Amino acid sequence: MKKIALISIVVALALLLVGCSTPTVPTRDNRMTINVTSTGFASITPNIVDIQLGVETIQSDPVMAVNKNTAVMTDVMDVLGSIKIAPDDIQTVFYSMWVEDIYDENGQLTGERRYHITNQINVRVDDLGMTGVLIEKAIDAGATTVAGITFGVDDTTE
Numbered sequence: 001m002k003k004i005a006l007i008s009i010v011v012a013l014a015l016l017l018v019g020c021s022t023p024t025v026p027t028r029d030n031r032m033t034i035n036v037t038s039t040g041f042a043s044i045t046p047n048i049v050d051i052q053l054g055v056e057t058i059q060s061d062p063v064m065a066v067n068k069n070t071a072v073m074t075d076v077m078d079v080l081g082s083i084k085i086a087p088d089d090i091q092t093v094f095y096s097m098w099v100e101d102i103y104d105e106n107g108q109l110t111g112e113r114r115y116h117i118t119n120q121i122n123v124r125v126d127d128l129g130m131t132g133v134l135i136e137k138a139i140d141a142g143a144t145t146v147a148g149i150t151f152g153v154d155d156t157t158e
Helices: 002-020 062-082 128-141
Strands: 048-059 090-103 109-125 145-152
Touching (some): 048 062, 062 090, 062 128, 109 145
Antiparallel strands (some): 048 109, 048 145, 090 109
């Protein structure tokens, strides 16, 4: 009887040890890794500036709204040319038209509509000293928005 009890205890301990062991099949979690975190800082003097200029017009007729917006943006573009901004340095970045329904003082639709046209361009300037002049001349020519003035460098590989 002692022999059977001893064998039972040995078998039970063996089963217990097998159940507590780690698997012998390699898992993906057994990989060794190195984690590196760092912070860097670079500084350079800007040599270009990007300026977004826009023309917004509102008219009761959609064709008139487009034509007026086109005429004003043409004036802005002509001014940019007069201060030697190359056509390659000007890019349209946004153009939209949306309709506004007109309501009376009681909140009822009047049947009238207004057509809003927005035309925005990005102008890249490599003479930072011209930034103020460019903005002033664009506004004088009819630009209604100036936004997104961003200074940078033309060659980011240096």
